[in-house]
Amino acid sequence: MALMRATSPHALSGESTTKVMLQVAAATVPGVLALVIYFGIGVLINILLCTATALACEAAVMKLRSRPVAFYLKDGSAFVTALLLGIALPPYCVWWLPVVGTFTAIVLAKHLYGGMGYNPFNPAMVGYVVLLISFPVAMTRWVGPAELIYGAPGIDEALGLVFGFGGYNVDGYTRATPLEVVRLNESVLLSRLYEMEPVFNKGTLAGLGWETVNFGFLLGGLFLLFRRIITWHAPVAMLATLALLSLLFYDSGSSLSEGSPMLHLFSGATMLGAFFIITDPISGATSNRGRLIFGAGVGLLTYVIRAWGTYPDAVAFAVLLMNFAAPTIDNYTVPRTYGHKAPRRATELEER
Amino acid sequence: MMANPEYGEITRNGLWSNNPALVQLLGLCPLLAVTGSVVNAIGLGLATTGVLICSNLAVSLVRRQMPEAVRLPASVMIIATFVTCAELLMKAFTYELYLVLGIFIPLIVTNCTILGRADAFASKNPVLPSLVDGFMMGVGFTAVLIVIGAIREVLGQGTLFADMDLLFWPSAKEWVIPVLGADYPGFLAAVLPPGAFLVAGLLIAAKNAIDAGIERRRSQQVRIVPGAKRVRTTGKIT
Numbered sequence: 001m002a003l004m005r006a007t008s009p010h011a012l013s014g015e016s017t018t019k020v021m022l023q024v025a026a027a028t029v030p031g032v033l034a035l036v037i038y039f040g041i042g043v044l045i046n047i048l049l050c051t052a053t054a055l056a057c058e059a060a061v062m063k064l065r066s067r068p069v070a071f072y073l074k075d076g077s078a079f080v081t082a083l084l085l086g087i088a089l090p091p092y093c094v095w096w097l098p099v100v101g102t103f104t105a106i107v108l109a110k111h112l113y114g115g116m117g118y119n120p121f122n123p124a125m126v127g128y129v130v131l132l133i134s135f136p137v138a139m140t141r142w143v144g145p146a147e148l149i150y151g152a153p154g155i156d157e158a159l160g161l162v163f164g165f166g167g168y169n170v171d172g173y174t175r176a177t178p179l180e181v182v183r184l185n186e187s188v189l190l191s192r193l194y195e196m197e198p199v200f201n202k203g204t205l206a207g208l209g210w211e212t213v214n215f216g217f218l219l220g221g222l223f224l225l226f227r228r229i230i231t232w233h234a235p236v237a238m239l240a241t242l243a244l245l246s247l248l249f250y251d252s253g254s255s256l257s258e259g260s261p262m263l264h265l266f267s268g269a270t271m272l273g274a275f276f277i278i279t280d281p282i283s284g285a286t287s288n289r290g291r292l293i294f295g296a297g298v299g300l301l302t303y304v305i306r307a308w309g310t311y312p313d314a315v316a317f318a319v320l321l322m323n324f325a326a327p328t329i330d331n332y333t334v335p336r337t338y339g340h341k342a343p344r345r346a347t348e349l350e351e352r
Numbered sequence: 353m354m355a356n357p358e359y360g361e362i363t364r365n366g367l368w369s370n371n372p373a374l375v376q377l378l379g380l381c382p383l384l385a386v387t388g389s390v391v392n393a394i395g396l397g398l399a400t401t402g403v404l405i406c407s408n409l410a411v412s413l414v415r416r417q418m419p420e421a422v423r424l425p426a427s428v429m430i431i432a433t434f435v436t437c438a439e440l441l442m443k444a445f446t447y448e449l450y451l452v453l454g455i456f457i458p459l460i461v462t463n464c465t466i467l468g469r470a471d472a473f474a475s476k477n478p479v480l481p482s483l484v485d486g487f488m489m490g491v492g493f494t495a496v497l498i499v500i501g502a503i504r505e506v507l508g509q510g511t512l513f514a515d516m517d518l519l520f521w522p523s524a525k526e527w528v529i530p531v532l533g534a535d536y537p538g539f540l541a542a543v544l545p546p547g548a549f550l551v552a553g554l555l556i557a558a559k560n561a562i563d564a565g566i567e568r569r570r571s572q573q574v575r576i577v578p579g580a581k582r583v584r585t586t587g588k589i590t
Binding site: 133 | 537539540541542544546550553
């Protein structure tokens with residue numbers, strides 16, 4: 001009698017890469033919606049441009065590598081990379097920024113390292129950082145919330161800004177982001193700054209628009225947690241570290257304060273980073289203990305660069321720096337195997 | 353060690369199959385650091401080639417007098433002498449370029465391409481082959497420098513052959529070709545060190561791909577022997 005030989009695990013979860021990726025994409029909807037409500041349709045144009053470029057690049061590389069094109073396009077990983085990059089880019093940026101960034105992300109950061117599952121760095125963040133260091137001016141121009149700039153750009157204005165016709169200039173729409181306002185402040189008490197600056201006095205916690213966007217990504221993140229696509233370790237570690245550090249250096253709201261914990265948690269790319277970027281199973285740490293360290297490291301570096309660096313936000317740099325550290329973290333956080341007394345290091349296994 | 357040197361072989365080694373930059377991966381520090389533009393690449397390439405030729409010549413001349421124990425220190429002293437000459441010459445004739453290249457001119461002393469050729473070739477071969485080897489290795493190195501410099505200059509600044517007056521005569525300033533138009537915003541990542549690593553890596557990949565293609569074609573040609581009979585067939589006949 002022939003018995004079917006099957007190795008463990010025997011339970012089928014029904015999850016596939018495509019399903020996971022689609023759920024991640026769905027989880028970004030609240031955040032993207034908030035971005036559209038407060039900052040206009042720029043983010044949708046970015047996402048469209050990024051997605052089109054990502055699918056074209058992915059197909060071209062798969063063709064070059066003689067792999068099945070449709071199979072890899074269907075897994076949705078290129079789409080999610082493009083989605084995250086499109087969200088991270090400043091709305092209404094000129095069209096070639098998303099194109100160059102996505103090309104860098106998909107071709108250089110993902111496929112040159114071996115493609116899906118082999119990239120040591122988060123592709124979307126590589127694309128973002130390459131653009132940020134290459135085109136710092138264009139990449140740091142964020143439009144203000146619609147309420148502060150007499151309405152977000154309409155469709156024709158938006159297309160004019162992105163594709164460079166109609167004589168629109170994005171400088172007419174940009175405002176300092178809440179993080180920048182606090183970073184550049186050197187003379188006013190924080191409480192006074194919050195009364196003076198429209199981006200704060202029209203908002204409630206951490207700046208008009210930004211707090212809602214971050215709340216949207218928090219909601220999406222909770223959905224991912226509930227669906228068990230991500231674990232709580234990395235996000236909680238990152239947010240806790242960030243909150244703790246900003247509390248330590250809050251300086252009771254003096255003029256030299258680096259900002260309140262609420263500002264750091266609910267402004268900039270904090271929630272997007274915490275739930276969508278550092279939970280990347282490929283470029284992050286593997287074990288739960290490793291994820292705690294990884295998340296704490298991202299939180300620490302984010303705070304350090306935000307407070308004492310020259311860039312307005314720091315999540316992308318922090319993630320890439322911790323991506324460097326992920327293999328080392330993995331080495332020292334190998335879980336204890338059943339039957340062994342102490343956990344071992346990955347390098348010990350090789351040395352034997 | 354070659355008893356009967358083949359100049360064709362030396363040439364092929366220097367320019368392609370044992371290219372110092374693409375195959376031996378030596379001298380990467382200047383290769384990556386100063387190839388932001390074509391003029392920098394040519395400047396450093398010429399200086400390196402000059403030193404390489406002279407040091408190969410000198411080492412080859414004294415190869416019988418050099419005791420084994422001091423071969424390396426003696427080679428380094430010879431190379432350092434020629435690098436000092438090159439540095440003084442650049443200071444005298446191309447002072448602006450000397451300022452741009454800065455520390456990388458004195459650092460030619462530590463360029464492993466030069467020490468490697470002195471040790472691996474010149475100290476074991478007669479004068480003329482050593483001279484040719486130094487020249488070919490230098491040209492191979494310079495060619496790679498120029499290609500990387502050109503790619504990074506076009507991507508980074510949108511121009512080609514900018515500021516050539518630093519190295520040549522004043523009217524060379526007009527050689528500049530605005531490849532990507534005057535209002536190209538400049539892709540800073542290509543000028544920064546990561547761009548150098550990426551471009552160098554892609555060039556190595558391109559060289560390997562070309563080699564693999566040649567190898568494949570050659571092996572296909574060899575396999576078909578006229579008049580040969582197949583005794584047994586397992587699998588596809590190619």
